[in-house]
Amino acid sequence: MRPTWADISLEAIAHNTGLLAELVHPAELCAVVKADAYGHGMIPVARTAVDAGAATLAVALVDEGRRLREDGIEVPILLLSEPRPYEFAEVVEHRLIPTVYQGEGLAAAAAAAAASNQRLPVHLKVDTGMARVGAPPAEVLMLADAISERDTLELAGVWTHCAVADEPDNPFTAYQVEQFNHLLSRLRLAGHQEFCRHLANSAVAMAHPTGRFDMVRCGIALYGIPPSPELADCLPLQPAMTVRTEVSMVKTIAAGTPVSYGHHYYAPTDTQLATIPIGYADGWSRRLGTSGGEVLIGGHRRPIAGVVTMDQTMVDCGLDHPVTPGDEVILLGQQGNEEITATEIAQRLETIAYEIVCQFGRRVPLRFS
Numbered sequence: 001m002r003p004t005w006a007d008i009s010l011e012a013i014a015h016n017t018g019l020l021a022e023l024v025h026p027a028e029l030c031a032v033v034k035a036d037a038y039g040h041g042m043i044p045v046a047r048t049a050v051d052a053g054a055a056t057l058a059v060a061l062v063d064e065g066r067r068l069r070e071d072g073i074e075v076p077i078l079l080l081s082e083p084r085p086y087e088f089a090e091v092v093e094h095r096l097i098p099t100v101y102q103g104e105g106l107a108a109a110a111a112a113a114a115a116s117n118q119r120l121p122v123h124l125k126v127d128t129g130m131a132r133v134g135a136p137p138a139e140v141l142m143l144a145d146a147i148s149e150r151d152t153l154e155l156a157g158v159w160t161h162c163a164v165a166d167e168p169d170n171p172f173t174a175y176q177v178e179q180f181n182h183l184l185s186r187l188r189l190a191g192h193q194e195f196c197r198h199l200a201n202s203a204v205a206m207a208h209p210t211g212r213f214d215m216v217r218c219g220i221a222l223y224g225i226p227p228s229p230e231l232a233d234c235l236p237l238q239p240a241m242t243v244r245t246e247v248s249m250v251k252t253i254a255a256g257t258p259v260s261y262g263h264h265y266y267a268p269t270d271t272q273l274a275t276i277p278i279g280y281a282d283g284w285s286r287r288l289g290t291s292g293g294e295v296l297i298g299g300h301r302r303p304i305a306g307v308v309t310m311d312q313t314m315v316d317c318g319l320d321h322p323v324t325p326g327d328e329v330i331l332l333g334q335q336g337n338e339e340i341t342a343t344e345i346a347q348r349l350e351t352i353a354y355e356i357v358c359q360f361g362r363r364v365p366l367r368f369s
Helices: 010-024 034-039 042-051 062-070 085-093 103-115 137-148 172-189 202-207 286-290 342-349 353-358
Strands: 005-008 028-032 056-059 077-079 120-125 153-159 196-200 215-218 241-246 249-253 271-276 294-297 300-303 313-316 328-335 338-340 366-368
Touching: 010 028, 010 042, 010 202, 010 215, 028 042, 034 042, 034 353, 042 056, 042 062, 056 062, 062 077, 062 085, 085 103, 103 120, 103 137, 103 153, 120 137, 137 153, 137 172, 153 172, 172 196, 196 202, 202 215, 286 313, 286 342, 294 313, 294 338, 300 313, 300 338, 342 353
Parallel strands: 005 366, 028 056, 028 215, 056 077, 120 153, 153 196, 196 215
Antiparallel strands: 005 241, 241 328, 249 271, 271 313, 294 300, 294 328, 328 338
């Protein structure tokens, strides 16, 4: 068996869930478990989050919601994007709560609910500045009226999403909160009053208390990762993922020896060169070898030597401590007094920590504890 895997601490997930639920109270906590719980394993994470205080789960795809229901999870499940019209029958079948923001989606939701002789709760999404999905503010009142006029639909929520909340000093988040409040006032004046209001993602929940409303949707913080480096000290979050492998081969090479494809790395001194069985096919970025990426071996930081290959990575281990095949290697997580975080890796790759944990693939199995 290939000695490469990710350990997922459900204890850390529970800890983070409890912290977030306490922080945002009296608002409810919605645990975002889309994308296989950001690479952490959707079913175990969802169960842990619910047990630890999450009142609702959120996913991106109908298939993700179906899998949660098939596993016996009974809490409300919100779909964060409007399903395609033909998917609404499955939405109704599995008691999912769809987001809608287009007339076509609204009509399909009503038709699917009527066909099953059910009343379907829906959440109406408005675009207040993300420019991704969501109804323009000018259309929201019309869509809310259209939902309320249908006996088969219930306006159960109205929500929006923030674009720059992970930048605490950016005034655009306050602008989005203001726009959302203005929209809610218009809806109340038109007679729409009893629905869940939600705007907050992890960053809003942590840094913008006025944006918490009735529910917050926490994703990245649930997994122990701050939404941005600027928010790293807001809460004592515990990272839930540790990615491990082990040394598969060690050789001593002379100073000046070129390493890996393209010979972008030359050993600066005589050194031990360790090979580890993980590569870019596993979601371990090829660019880590040319952007200062490191791993932990024997409690020491060791630089990646040359570009990461499809299945393997080479590491310059120096000559100060012996390295042997079978030694544990930490790619993400803590070993001894050293720690490599998703935020650190993301900064080396000029991306965000979300991408780092999401990109580990099926060849890196998950082990839960």
